[in-house]
Amino acid sequence: MFFAKNSISGVPGSGFISVFLIFILFLSGCATQKVQYVTQQANPGMYQRVDHILTRSRAVIDPYPIYRFQFAVVKDDAPNAWVSSQKGILVVTTGLLSMCDDNELSLILLHENAHIKYDHAAKNQLLSDVTSAAFTIGGLFLPGVGYGDLLVNPFVTSGYSRSQELVADRDVVNQCYLMGLNPDHYVVALEKLKQYAASKGEGSDATGFFDTHPNLQYRIDTINRMTGRSKLP
Numbered sequence: 001m002f003f004a005k006n007s008i009s010g011v012p013g014s015g016f017i018s019v020f021l022i023f024i025l026f027l028s029g030c031a032t033q034k035v036q037y038v039t040q041q042a043n044p045g046m047y048q049r050v051d052h053i054l055t056r057s058r059a060v061i062d063p064y065p066i067y068r069f070q071f072a073v074v075k076d077d078a079p080n081a082w083v084s085s086q087k088g089i090l091v092v093t094t095g096l097l098s099m100c101d102d103n104e105l106s107l108i109l110l111h112e113n114a115h116i117k118y119d120h121a122a123k124n125q126l127l128s129d130v131t132s133a134a135f136t137i138g139g140l141f142l143p144g145v146g147y148g149d150l151l152v153n154p155f156v157t158s159g160y161s162r163s164q165e166l167v168a169d170r171d172v173v174n175q176c177y178l179m180g181l182n183p184d185h186y187v188v189a190l191e192k193l194k195q196y197a198a199s200k201g202e203g204s205d206a207t208g209f210f211d212t213h214p215n216l217q218y219r220i221d222t223i224n225r226m227t228g229r230s231k232l233p
Contacts, residue, residue: 036075038094046073046097053106057113060178066090066113073097079196083112085121099196103181104189107172110179111186114171120164128157161212169219173226183227190220 040047050071058067069083071090079096083089090112092105100108115121131153139146173183194216207215214222223229 038073038075043073046094047071049097049102050092050105050109053102053109057106057110057179061110061113061175063117064113065116066109069116079193081108081112083116083121085116085119095196099192100189103185104192106179107176107181107186108189110172110175111168114168115164117171118164118167120161120168124157124161124164127160128153131156158212162207162214165213165219166222169223170226173223183223183229187220187223190216190223194220 038046050073054067054071058064066083069088069090071092074091074093076093077095078093079099081090081092081096083091090109092109096108097105132149135146135149135152138148169186172186176182176186197216207213207218213219
C-alpha cells in the first residue's frame with residue numbers, strides 16, 4: 001500500500017488491551033464496508049490512463065512485474081494505491097487519479113512495483129508466521145507466553161513493513177530517471193498526500209510503533225537526504 005494513515009503514536013503497556021480492542025473494532029468496520037469499483041465501461045478514460053502509464057513505464061523499467069497485474073479503479077476520494085501479489089491485482093482510487101498528474105502517478109506505481117519485485121508481502125507474512133510459531137513453541141514450556149504474540153507480532157511486522165516502504169521509496173529515486181523524471185515529482189506526490197491527510201485531521205509527523213508506514217514527512221525528508229536536497233541529521 002502506498003499510503004496509510006498513521007495509527008498509534010505510542011502504546012503504554014497498560015493500555016495495550018484497549019488499543020487492541022479498538023484495532024479489532026476497526027477491522028470489523030472495514031470488513032463491512034462495500035468496495036465500489038469503477039468499471040472500465042463506465043469510465044474507459046481512467047483505465048486507458050493507467051494502462052498508458054504502465055505500458056510506458058514497462059518500456060524502460062526492468063524488471064517491471066506490476067505490468068502483468070490486472071488493475072482496478074476503486075471509487076474512493078482518499079488517494080491511495082496498493083497491490084495484492086497473491087491475487088495479481090493493482091488497485092488505484094479515484095482520489096489518487098484526480099490528485100496526481102501522470103508523472104506523479106507513474107512514480108507511485110513504480111513504488112508499488114518495488115513491493116512486487118522484492119516480494120515484500122510474502123516476506124512480511126513469513127516474518128509474522130515465524131514470530132507466531134516462536135510464541136506458540138514458547139507457550140508449550142511457559143503457559144501464557146503464547147499470548148505475547150498478540151503484542152509482539154504486530155510490533156515486529158509493522159516495523160518491517162515500514163522498512164519496506166523506505167526500500168520502495170528508494171527504488172523510485174533510483175529508477176525515476178529512466179522515465180525522464182526526477183525525485184521532485186515523487187516528493188510533490190507525497191506532499192499532496194500529506195496535505196490531504198492534514199485536511200482530514202489525520203496528518204501527523206510522528207510514527208507510531210504499530211504504524212505500517214513511516215509518516216509522510218519522514219519519507220519526504222529521507223528522500224531529500226538521499227538526493228542531497230537536505231542536510232537534516
